[in-house]
Amino acid sequence: MDLTAINPVLLIASLMVAATPILLAAVGELVVEKAGVLNLGVEGMMITGAICGFSIAVETGSPLLGFVAAAVGGAVLSLLFVLLTQVALANQVASGLALTLFGLGLSALMGQGYVGIKPPPMSRLDIPVLSDLPAVGPILFSHDIVLYFGIALVAAVWWMLKYSRVGLVLRAVGENHDAAHALGYKVIRIRIAAILFGGACAGLGGAYISLIRVPQWTEGMTAGVGWIALALVVFASWKPWRVLLGAYLFGGITVLQLNLQAAGVAIPVEYLAMSPYLVTILVLVILSADKSSAPASLGRIFHASH
Amino acid sequence: MKPIKILAGAAMAFGLATTAIAEDKTKVGFVYVGPVGDGGWTYEHDQARKAVEAEFGDKVETVYVESVAEGPDAERVITDMALKGADLIFTTSFGYMDQTINVAKKFPDVKFEHATGYKTAENVSVYSARFYEGRAVQGTIAGRMTKSNIVGYIGSYPIPEVIRGMNSAYIHARKVNPDVQFKIVWAFTWFDPAKEADAAKVLIEQGADVILQHTDSTAPQAAAQAAGDVITFGQASDMAEYAPKPRVSSIIDNWAPYYIERTRAVMDGSWASSNRWDGIGAGMVGIGEISDAVPAEIKDEALALKAAIADGSYHPFTGPLKKQDGSDWLAEGETADDGTLAGMNFFVEGIEGDIPQ
Numbered sequence: 001m002d003l004t005a006i007n008p009v010l011l012i013a014s015l016m017v018a019a020t021p022i023l024l025a026a027v028g029e030l031v032v033e034k035a036g037v038l039n040l041g042v043e044g045m046m047i048t049g050a051i052c053g054f055s056i057a058v059e060t061g062s063p064l065l066g067f068v069a070a071a072v073g074g075a076v077l078s079l080l081f082v083l084l085t086q087v088a089l090a091n092q093v094a095s096g097l098a099l100t101l102f103g104l105g106l107s108a109l110m111g112q113g114y115v116g117i118k119p120p121p122m123s124r125l126d127i128p129v130l131s132d133l134p135a136v137g138p139i140l141f142s143h144d145i146v147l148y149f150g151i152a153l154v155a156a157v158w159w160m161l162k163y164s165r166v167g168l169v170l171r172a173v174g175e176n177h178d179a180a181h182a183l184g185y186k187v188i189r190i191r192i193a194a195i196l197f198g199g200a201c202a203g204l205g206g207a208y209i210s211l212i213r214v215p216q217w218t219e220g221m222t223a224g225v226g227w228i229a230l231a232l233v234v235f236a237s238w239k240p241w242r243v244l245l246g247a248y249l250f251g252g253i254t255v256l257q258l259n260l261q262a263a264g265v266a267i268p269v270e271y272l273a274m275s276p277y278l279v280t281i282l283v284l285v286i287l288s289a290d291k292s293s294a295p296a297s298l299g300r301i302f303h304a305s306h
Numbered sequence: 307m308k309p310i311k312i313l314a315g316a317a318m319a320f321g322l323a324t325t326a327i328a329e330d331k332t333k334v335g336f337v338y339v340g341p342v343g344d345g346g347w348t349y350e351h352d353q354a355r356k357a358v359e360a361e362f363g364d365k366v367e368t369v370y371v372e373s374v375a376e377g378p379d380a381e382r383v384i385t386d387m388a389l390k391g392a393d394l395i396f397t398t399s400f401g402y403m404d405q406t407i408n409v410a411k412k413f414p415d416v417k418f419e420h421a422t423g424y425k426t427a428e429n430v431s432v433y434s435a436r437f438y439e440g441r442a443v444q445g446t447i448a449g450r451m452t453k454s455n456i457v458g459y460i461g462s463y464p465i466p467e468v469i470r471g472m473n474s475a476y477i478h479a480r481k482v483n484p485d486v487q488f489k490i491v492w493a494f495t496w497f498d499p500a501k502e503a504d505a506a507k508v509l510i511e512q513g514a515d516v517i518l519q520h521t522d523s524t525a526p527q528a529a530a531q532a533a534g535d536v537i538t539f540g541q542a543s544d545m546a547e548y549a550p551k552p553r554v555s556s557i558i559d560n561w562a563p564y565y566i567e568r569t570r571a572v573m574d575g576s577w578a579s580s581n582r583w584d585g586i587g588a589g590m591v592g593i594g595e596i597s598d599a600v601p602a603e604i605k606d607e608a609l610a611l612k613a614a615i616a617d618g619s620y621h622p623f624t625g626p627l628k629k630q631d632g633s634d635w636l637a638e639g640e641t642a643d644d645g646t647l648a649g650m651n652f653f654v655e656g657i658e659g660d661i662p663q
Contacts, residue, residue, distance in 0.1 A: 005512045014507055018500075108341065115343045116524070116547045121532075214499045214525045215532075219341035220373060221523075223498045254501075258508040261491045262458065269464075269492045269662040 006259045012252075013138045016147060017213055019251025021046070021205040021222075023150045025229035026236075026243045027157050028201020033233055034161060035194035036174035036297035040096025041081055042202050043226025044103020049074040049203025050210035051107040054217045055114055057207075063122040067146060067207050074203020075196045077103055082192050089301050104220065114217040122146070122212050144212055146204070151244070153201070158240035170194060174295035177302040187302050202226065235284030238293045242284070250280045332573050334358060334565075335392035336370035337383055339399035339522075340497040346522035346542040347496065348372065350559040351398045351421075357562035358569050366569060376401025381408055388413040394572045396565065397421065399496070400465050406430060417577050419568060422467050424648050426579050433564060434467070436585030438474035438647070439615045440557035441518075442622040443593055443608050444539050447555060448516045449479030449486050450604045451537055458509025460502060460519040460526060461492045464662045466650040468520045473654045474622045475518055478611070480656060489514055490659050499525035510536055517552075527553055537599065544594040555608070556594030564590065583644065587616040623647065628655035 025042050032039050052073025057066025077099065084095040122144045125131070130141040161167040170190060172180040177187045209225070210217055228250065236242035257272040265272075336355050340348035355368050369392065374383050380402045387395055388409060394417045397406045403423035410418045410430045418430040426432055448457050457479060461468050472490065479486045489512060491505045502521050506529035509517060517538045519526045524545050530536040530552035538548070540556025564582065571577040584590035593612050596605045614620035625636030630653040636642060653661060 007511060010511045014504070014511070018504060021500075108343070111343065116345055116545075118528070118531075118547070209500055214503045214528055216499065216524060216528050218345065218497075218499050218523050218525075219343045220497075221499045223495075223500060225500070255504060255508065258491055258505050259512070262489045262508050262512045264489070264659050266660070268660075269494070273492070273494045 003263055003265070005263045009135045009138050011255060011259060013142070015248060015252035015255045016139070016143065017251075018255050019247040020147050020150045021208045021213065021225050022229050022232060022250060023154065023244060023247035024205035024208060025202045025226055026232045026247060027150075027154050027240060028198035028205075029229060030233045030236075030238060030240060030243055031157060031161075031170070031201075032194050032198035033298055034174045034238060034295055035170050035191050036177055036295050036300065036302070037085065037191050037195055038092045038096065038299040039078070039081055039099070039195060039198055040093060040230060041078070041099025041103065042198075042230050043222060043224065044100035045074040045077050045199045045202035046103075046206035046209075046222045046226045046229075047107040047220070048077045048103045048110075049206030050222060051111045051114070051206075051217060052203065053207025054119055054210040055110065057119045057211055058114065058117055061120050063120055063211050066119070066211055067204060070203040070207030071200035072203070074201070074206065075199040077106075077203075078195050078199025081199075082195050085301070086188050086192055086195070089303060092299050092301070100226070108219045111217050111219060115219075117217065119211050119215050119217075121215070146208055146212065149204075150208075154240045154244045161240070171295070174297055177297045177300070181302070181304060187304075191302070202229075205229070232280075232284070235281065235288055237288045238295065242287055245287075246280055246284050249283060250276050253279050331365060331367045332362070332394065332569065333390075333392045334366060334368045334569055334572075335384075335387035335395040336368065337374050337380065337387070337395065337397045337399075337402060338370060338372040339374060339376060339401070341372050342370070344497055344522050345524045345545065347559070348398070348522065350543050351396070351561055354561035354565045358565050361566045362569065362573075365573070374402075378405070381405040384409040384418075385412070388416045392416060394419065394569060394577075400463070400467060417568075417572055426581060428579055431568070431580045431582070433580075433582040435559055435561075435590040436583060437467070437557055437559075437591055438470045438622055439585040440591045440593055441471045441474040442478045442615065443612050444518060444555065444557065445475035445478030446482055446608050446611055447539075447596070447600060447604060448475065448518060448537075449481065449483035450607070451554070451600065452479075452483065452486060452516045454513045454515045455483065455485045455487055456513040457486055457488050457516045457518060458506070458512075458514030459488055459490045460505045460509070460517065460521055461490055462496050462521045463494060464492065466648060469653070469661060470647055470650045471520055472657065473650065476657050477627070477654060478622070482607070488657055490657070492662055493521055495521065497522045499523045502526050503529045506530060506538075507533070524548065540594050546594065549595070550597035551599040553594075553597070554599050555596040558592035558594050560590055560592050583648075585615065586612060587618060629653070630655055630657060 049070035053066040053070030056069035057063045081099050084090040085092050131137045173190045181187050232246045236246050253276040338348040342352040371383050396419045398421045400422045406420045420432050422434045423432045503525040506526035510533045519541050527538050527548040530538045537554045538552045542559050544556045621641040623642035625640040626638045627636040629635050
């Protein structure tokens with residue numbers, strides 16, 4: 001065992017990278033659920049975003065355009081969910097699961113020609129003096145721009161839900177769609193906007209995996225991150241900053257357990273392998289003891305005639 | 307006869323005719339652990355499936371199911387294939403072993419071929435390639451090339467196949483570089499690019515400048531490339547898109563000759579349960595081109611080792627060798643028998659860390 005082999009600065013820097021896809025997908029889903037819609041299709045939207053982003057980045061040579069395409073791709077796929085649940089009033093759970101399966105198949109089809117291709121590299125933020133600071137530099141000032149965007153997005157969503165009029169209306173729709181409808185708010189329209197936002201965020205999260213974290217395209221490469229993001233929203237009791245905490249915790253322990261293994265720590269590897277799930281669940285269960293915030297209309301179908 | 311009866315009769319005749327044609331075809335099923343586009347293990351099995359189609363043309367029909375989870379669910383997939391009339395089914399991952407045996411009991415007329423396992427039955431063969439021969443070559447290059455003397459190794463599951471590879475690579479790395487040290491990370495997955503990339507990054511952060519992998523994706527290559535001065539090896543398929551660096555060589559699985567041979571045996575009725583284990587000599591294990599990133603003398607040394615293994619004059623597990631706990635395993639000049647290799651559950655002396663039980 002050689003714990004000195006683990007560099008805490010690099011550990012923190014890489015946990016932020018590992019956490020970003022989960023964070024992006026989860027914060028999008030949080031908004032969707034706050035509007036009273038349960039979209040279980042996060043995994044499908046992520047993988048679709050991963051291939052959309054990857055293919056466009058490869059074709060245009062610009063990773064940034066790739067991310068835009070990923071957001072669009074995720075949102076377009078979520079339109080299918082909109083059609084099913086908001087127009088045809090189908091069951092949300094079944095529709096979400098179908099969306100995931102569809103997304104996995106569609107992405108595999110779209111990705112046929114992209115196996116084994118390297119995407120253009122995403123440049124890192126490199127601020128002359130700040131990036132060179134010991135410890136603080138690698139952690140705070142040497143990542144790609146999407147990572148910072150993820151954190152900013154959490155802050156923006158938190159502010160929007162808490163203080164802005166849009167946020168209040170969105171929450172009203174999620175808490176009691178009949179009352180919101182009686183007050184004259186366009187329940188369906190607001191929900192559609194929220195679903196599209198969630199799709200775009202999931203798409204970004206997927207592209208983060210295919211363009212930055214791995215970076216390559218392989219079928220099924222999101223490997224369940226979308227499901228973790230879904231669980232995270234619930235365990236974080238629908239609070240943006242707790243989603244951030246949960247994502248960093250999960251990403252952190254994932255990276256830490258690999259570090260511990262490589263350093264030869266004498267804990268059975270199986271315990272290490274399950275530790276990210278275990279610790280994240282434990283901490284979030286403790287946090288979710290506060291029962292304040294599950295949207296009351298979550299998963300219920302709204303029809304204006306009621 | 308009324309028109310409807312003629313139609314019905316025609317339909318029946320047509321139906322019978324098509325069944326007759328269908329029976330002529332030999333149906334071969336493949337169960338894959340990853341997606342066919344993984345660029346590694348499953349990709350190579352699927353290339354071999356295509357080779358079977360190319361060889362027999364209309365006489366054969368192949369079906370496959372990809373990304374089948376190891377364990378109980380595999381039984382459902384294999385049963386389904388057998389029910390749909392497959393004559394021969396290849397189950398291509400270690401974790402399908404018990405499921406293959408279970409299904410085989412229920413379908414005595416269907417032939418099964420299980421890759422990398424050790425349980426056979428009257429209608430179940432096992433086959434595998436001696437990847438450890440290729441790992442001996444990789445280990446030699448790794449031991450020579452490392453400057454930090456730390457070699458990172460990403461393992462999938464602690465099964466004999468993987469442990470054998472680690473031991474073989476370690477023995478040969480140590481032979482050319484007594485200071486070399488292995489850092490091992492178990493991913494507990496065959497295929498999860500994000501996790502494999504993270505594992506590679508962690509090993510690089512902890513000083514490894516050579517990464518060996520026994521997982522199926524090319525994510526470690528991508529991570530090594532991003533890190534700069536790190537070398538890797540292609541696993542299962544050539545992964546040449548990362549050559550000449552970080553990928554400096556590779557172990558390539560070549561299943562096509564075997565699949566064609568076994569399909570032919572089913573067709574002519576000569577199929578019998580067998581236990582096949584071929585290596586570099588028979589062509590089931592290929593060594594991908596050693597790139598120019600490797601100095602010529604190291605390349606020559608590696609190729610000489612490959613040649614010695616191929617012609618049978620050298621066995622990668624030749625004594626004197628001790629087990630990790632210091633107990634004797636092989637005496638001077640003694641070589642390991644296949645039984646011990648097939649069930650290998652121990653590290654050789656010098657490797658640090660425990661095998662997850």
